Amino acid sequence: MIKFLLKGILNDKGRSLLPIIVVTLGSMLTIFLHSWLTGVMGESIELSSNYNTGDVRIMTRPYANDKEQFPNDLAILESHGLVEELKKLEPQVEWAERIRFGALADFPDSLGETRGQGAVVGWAVDLLGEGSKEPQRFNLQESLERGRLPEKGGECLLSEDLAARYGVSPGEQFTLFGTTMEGGFSFTNFIVSGTIRFGSPALDRGAVIADIKDIRAAFDMEGASGEILGFLPYDYFNEEEAEAVKGRLNAAWASDEDEFAPVAQSLRDVPGMADFLAYSNYIGSIMIFLFVSAMAIVLWNAGLLGGLRRYTEFGVRIALGEDKRHIYKSLLWEALMTGVIGSVLGTVLGVTVVFALNSHGIDISGMMKNATMLMPSVMRPAVTPVMWYIGFIPGVFSMLLGNALAGVGIFKRETARLFNELEV
Amino acid sequence: METEQIVKLEGVYKRFPAGKTEFTALNNISLAFGKGEFAGLVGPSGSGKTTLLNIIGSLDSPSEGTADVLGKRINTLSHKEAALLRNMGIGFIFQTYNLLPVYTVYDNVEFALLLQKRGAAERKKAVMEALEWVGLTEKANSKPSALSGGECQRVAIARAMVKRPQLVLADEPSANLDSKNSHHIVQTMKRLNKELGTTFIFSTHDEKVMQYLDRIIQLQDGMVVNQTGL
Numbered sequence A: 001m002i003k004f005l006l007k008g009i010l011n012d013k014g015r016s017l018l019p020i021i022v023v024t025l026g027s028m029l030t031i032f033l034h035s036w037l038t039g040v041m042g043e044s045i046e047l048s049s050n051y052n053t054g055d056v057r058i059m060t061r062p063y064a065n066d067k068e069q070f071p072n073d074l075a076i077l078e079s080h081g082l083v084e085e086l087k088k089l090e091p092q093v094e095w096a097e098r099i100r101f102g103a104l105a106d107f108p109d110s111l112g113e114t115r116g117q118g119a120v121v122g123w124a125v126d127l128l129g130e131g132s133k134e135p136q137r138f139n140l141q142e143s144l145e146r147g148r149l150p151e152k153g154g155e156c157l158l159s160e161d162l163a164a165r166y167g168v169s170p171g172e173q174f175t176l177f178g179t180t181m182e183g184g185f186s187f188t189n190f191i192v193s194g195t196i197r198f199g200s201p202a203l204d205r206g207a208v209i210a211d212i213k214d215i216r217a218a219f220d221m222e223g224a225s226g227e228i229l230g231f232l233p234y235d236y237f238n239e240e241e242a243e244a245v246k247g248r249l250n251a252a253w254a255s256d257e258d259e260f261a262p263v264a265q266s267l268r269d270v271p272g273m274a275d276f277l278a279y280s281n282y283i284g285s286i287m288i289f290l291f292v293s294a295m296a297i298v299l300w301n302a303g304l305l306g307g308l309r310r311y312t313e314f315g316v317r318i319a320l321g322e323d324k325r326h327i328y329k330s331l332l333w334e335a336l337m338t339g340v341i342g343s344v345l346g347t348v349l350g351v352t353v354v355f356a357l358n359s360h361g362i363d364i365s366g367m368m369k370n371a372t373m374l375m376p377s378v379m380r381p382a383v384t385p386v387m388w389y390i391g392f393i394p395g396v397f398s399m400l401l402g403n404a405l406a407g408v409g410i411f412k413r414e415t416a417r418l419f420n421e422l423e424v
Numbered sequence B: 001m002e003t004e005q006i007v008k009l010e011g012v013y014k015r016f017p018a019g020k021t022e023f024t025a026l027n028n029i030s031l032a033f034g035k036g037e038f039a040g041l042v043g044p045s046g047s048g049k050t051t052l053l054n055i056i057g058s059l060d061s062p063s064e065g066t067a068d069v070l071g072k073r074i075n076t077l078s079h080k081e082a083a084l085l086r087n088m089g090i091g092f093i094f095q096t097y098n099l100l101p102v103y104t105v106y107d108n109v110e111f112a113l114l115l116q117k118r119g120a121a122e123r124k125k126a127v128m129e130a131l132e133w134v135g136l137t138e139k140a141n142s143k144p145s146a147l148s149g150g151e152c153q154r155v156a157i158a159r160a161m162v163k164r165p166q167l168v169l170a171d172e173p174s175a176n177l178d179s180k181n182s183h184h185i186v187q188t189m190k191r192l193n194k195e196l197g198t199t200f201i202f203s204t205h206d207e208k209v210m211q212y213l214d215r216i217i218q219l220q221d222g223m224v225v226n227q228t229g230l
């Protein structure tokens, strides 16, 4: 019987062509959009994680309450000791000490007079330490516009936009005005070793990246770190795992009475990030729901038209002794087979498109000039295991749903009516 | 002559809703058909021939009265039971052939056997035999669109006969055929009636068909007005 139905599908283009095209397009688009969203959102999250928050972030309790201000007077003292403790507690996580700061950069002219002053946002990270993964996290080598990466103390990187605004070239010096841990005034000279462009406007506007040792010296923060970031060993943000690490650490520190005891937060705790993550988790199902609905409506109508066209066939089959229920079931079988054929085609096409675009990417930096959100400027769909099956969900389901609805109309007709209509 | 009765109608009425009132399509029909009969319902258009065949074929049920076919009471059959009765015991032949256009001649004939869930080898043997009865073995792999009207109707006969039903109902089988083909298909059915003992009930206007019938039942306004050949 299955073979009989399959023959019908293959021989009758009117029965199969439109549904297969609809299903193919639908599952292809589903795969593409799913991979696209996963890719773009995943990359945004990766950026946030690498530049700002890690997968988990350790701070002192009061620092955490005010973390957007980078309150370095509340930094973690003896942070190296805490890193050692963290390595023991969570050995699978890579820990990195950082200091975030806001400061004023003063660019002098050849006589030492001020040529221009600008506010900067600073990252103090382990740039020079042997085997440090920080340069890699910031993708520094690829982001370098002019000059070179810092090779010794006293050198730092400026974002290209900032350097261009003040006409600063690699090799030139500038003064960083900031506050010490005690709230005092500090100024330190740095040499610009090179300029960088991250491709994320939010970062490119005014960033300074310096070695953490220099910044500790500049701000009187010996032995201290504003934040300790933890990075999990996955290519994507593993929310469950990050939450688990955070939970374990906070449980361990819960009984610490010290006002400056450490506290762990995950990427989720970044304002807006929880929503963003929830959005990125549910957008897929919403999208598939919409696709299923839209496709089911199209396929329902196609099914109705096909059904009307096939009244003779149904009448004959009833006369030959087929139960209406059986005819209905065979319609669903046909829908299943058509759906599978379309989904296979759609998956092949969709996956091909994803692979192609994944290796090329689409440059959207032009559109992103004024964005404040941390977004990558080259978007690419992600290659995920999900893409191999996700197209089948709308493909098969909407085909079944559409034909089930169409079939009800036929099923409800009286046998004799159905039969008379064919006799005309 | 005492033969086994396979169709027995008693006081059958069929009423269809017609606006606010009802239209009586069959008016107190009592008839019986024995095994091996070659009988026909004749009468003007609208006299109730198709309605009566539909009831005998368990596609419809009487509004009043009883219809017993092959030992089953049509009035009380469920959809499923009616389907089973048709599947096992009744073959249909239509005026418009009603072959399934996307399938080959072979597939069309085989379909009835698929519904009976017969094995592949058995199906093949039965289909080829049925095509031989109607002289179409060479056309087994053709599509209906490649056949003439007469050939299509012969395929329809093969489809009705392949499961060797006890009863075949043929509603104006010659209406779309020319004289030569009309004679041919009725002769074919008559031969099968003799060889296999299958009961045939026709509805027809066609004089060429009537001359082959052993029994003619005349309907008018849903009533039997005359019978010959009993």
Ligand SMILES: Nc1ncnc2c1ncn2[C@@H]1O[C@H](COP(=O)(O)OP(=O)(O)OP(=O)(O)O)[C@@H](O)[C@H]1O
Pocket: A417, A420, B016, B017, B023, B025, B043, B044, B045, B046, B047, B048, B049, B050, B051, B052
């Ligand atoms: N489903 C139905 N609903 C309402 N009226 C019907 C229905 N089926 C048949 N009739 C009416 O019943 C009467 C008998 O119809 P039937 O089809 O049995 O006639 P017939 O003898 O087969 O005619 P023909 O020679 O034209 O095929 C007709 O007047 C027809 O309009």
Ligand SMILES: [Mg+2]
Pocket: B049, B050, B051, B171, B203
């Ligand atoms: Mg009729």
